Amino acid sequence: MGYKILVFNWRDIKNPEAGGAEVNFQEIFKRLVERGHQVTLVSSRHNQSFPEEEWIDGIRIIRRGNRHTFNYTVPKVYKREFTRASIDIVVDDLNKIPFYTPLYVRHPLFVMVHHLHGTSTYGDAFLPAAIYVHLMERMIPLFYRGVPFIAVSESTKSELVRMGLNAQDVRIIHNGVDHDSYTPDSSAQSREPLIVCVTRLKKYKGAHILLRAMEAVKKEIPGARLVITGRGDYEPKLRELTRNLHLNGCVEFAGFVTTKQKVDLYRRAHVVVNPSAKEGWGLTVIEANACGAPVVAADAPGLTESVLPEDTGLLYPHSDVKALSKAIIRLLKDKDLRERLAARSIQWAKDFTWQKATQEVEAFMEQVISRRTGR
Known part of the structure; x- marks a missing residue:
């Protein structure tokens, strides 16, 4: 029997600012849908031309809030629409400002991290915004300690550990490649x-x-x-x-x-x-x-x-x-x-496939649910 999975991410795959983190999510979770799971993604609404709800690759996309304040929207949406919902597991796709989901999510939870911005924001954003993002990231160990993490690389895992998370809580699962599309000639x-x-x-x-x-x-x-x-x-x-x-x-x-x-x-x-x-x-x-x-x-x-x-x-x-x-x-x-x-x-x-990444995420998800619920 498949799981009912709820995911929070700042962007969905149609967002013009979508990058590697969104591709990683889409490729893995659309394959989880194919394997019998139900996936709902809650993301920010880039602008009014984007529908509040649509289905992409079998994934239900719900758009709420905007790209500036979505981190404040997530707790409200979860409490209003999903606290009592039949959800098996929640995925916090941590990218940019954290949602601090351990403070309010009552379902089994794990975090996916592509990379942390760290000091790179200082050359890329207005100083107040850069300081804000950096400080919000520095608070991750305070609120996420003990929560299971997936990182896409040893570099990201090492950064999380340096920040104060336990190494045993962070599993590395690399991105894949669509080898049907990306072929040599x-x-x-x-x-x-x-x-x-x-x-x-x-x-x-x-x-x-x-x-x-x-x-x-x-x-x-x-x-x-x-x-x-x-x-x-x-x-x-x-x-x-x-x-x-x-x-x-x-x-x-x-x-x-x-x-x-x-x-x-x-x-x-x-x-x-x-x-x-x-x-x-x-x-x-x-x-x-x-x-x-x-x-x-x-x-x-x-x-x-x-x-x-x-x-x-x-x-x-x-x-x-x-x-x-x-x-x-x-x-x-x-x-x-x-x-x-x-x-x-x-x-x-050839060592990197989305099928392999999907299987590893699915197995990780089963472990998180089993640890939390005993089933």
């Missing part, structure tokens, strides 16, 4: 040297570092091109920097791309770059690897686990523009290295 590779960056256009994601590195790459390899996908509030600054560096002719901002378009870019790419200051795991790294693209990434939390240096890609010291440009140039010039990394990348990506 070496014949699709671009004739011209192509660099691809799939990201959200936020300052901490580091696209500005890549643009500065591109200036040196262009001098060394004049035919090189860069495609940056995604949207975000840092886009105007990035476009301005592109103009100032005289890179308009070789840099394309592709905006939002579908899965099909993203796969096409990965297949065409000679190298995929992730210059982020922090990731939960690096979902785009493994997606690129599954398509046969080697990755150059910052030696940042999460990325140091998803990239195997000199095996599936290259790491460089975060924010070091010169080191990044050297790594890109090295890969673009060394075809043998590129092909070796690409071949190993494909094999590495």
Whole structure:
């Protein structure tokens, strides 16, 4: 018999700001639905054009509140609509400001964490907002101690433990990859040297570092091109920097791309770059690897686990523009290295599937319910 699962997350998969955490949720929980479970997700309503309720991949989506105050909306929604409901387990998808669910949730509970923002918010938000988010995260051990956690990487687990949570309460379950969609095709590779960056256009994601590195790459390899996908509030600054560096002719901002378009870019790419200051795991790294693209990434939390240096890609010291440009140039010039990394990348990506992640989450969920209810 399947479980009735209630999930709280700031965003659902249709939210324009949805990222790796939302993809992770959608891929795992839609498969839990296929395995006979009932899933309800309560998320914020991005704007009035979004319906208050809809079904996506068999998951019931309920939208309440807004993106600024959703953490205050969650306790009210739970108490009003779900306290007496027939729910087997509640999932707190902790992303951004915590909901502090242990204070009011009476059902069996566990927490999923993609990554914590920590000090990265200080370069990405107004100072008062950054301080607020940082302080709210620092209070996690005070309210969540003893609650079971799932983290997507050793980096995230280590950060939780450093904050004061018990290591035995945190289980690592990696993201998967949709291997039906993300497949290699070496014949699709671009004739011209192509660099691809799939990201959200936020300052901490580091696209500005890549643009500065591109200036040196262009001098060394004049035919090189860069495609940056995604949207975000840092886009105007990035476009301005592109103009100032005289890179308009070789840099394309592709905006939002579908899965099909993203796969096409990965297949065409000679190298995929992730210059982020922090990731939960690096979902785009493994997606690129599954398509046969080697990755150059910052030696940042999460990325140091998803990239195997000199095996599936290259790491460089975060924010070091010169080191990044050297790594890109090295890969673009060394075809043998590129092909070796690409071949190993494909094999590495095969270790990560959504089916495996779903089975691990399901087993974890059963343990949480059994521990709480004795059944």
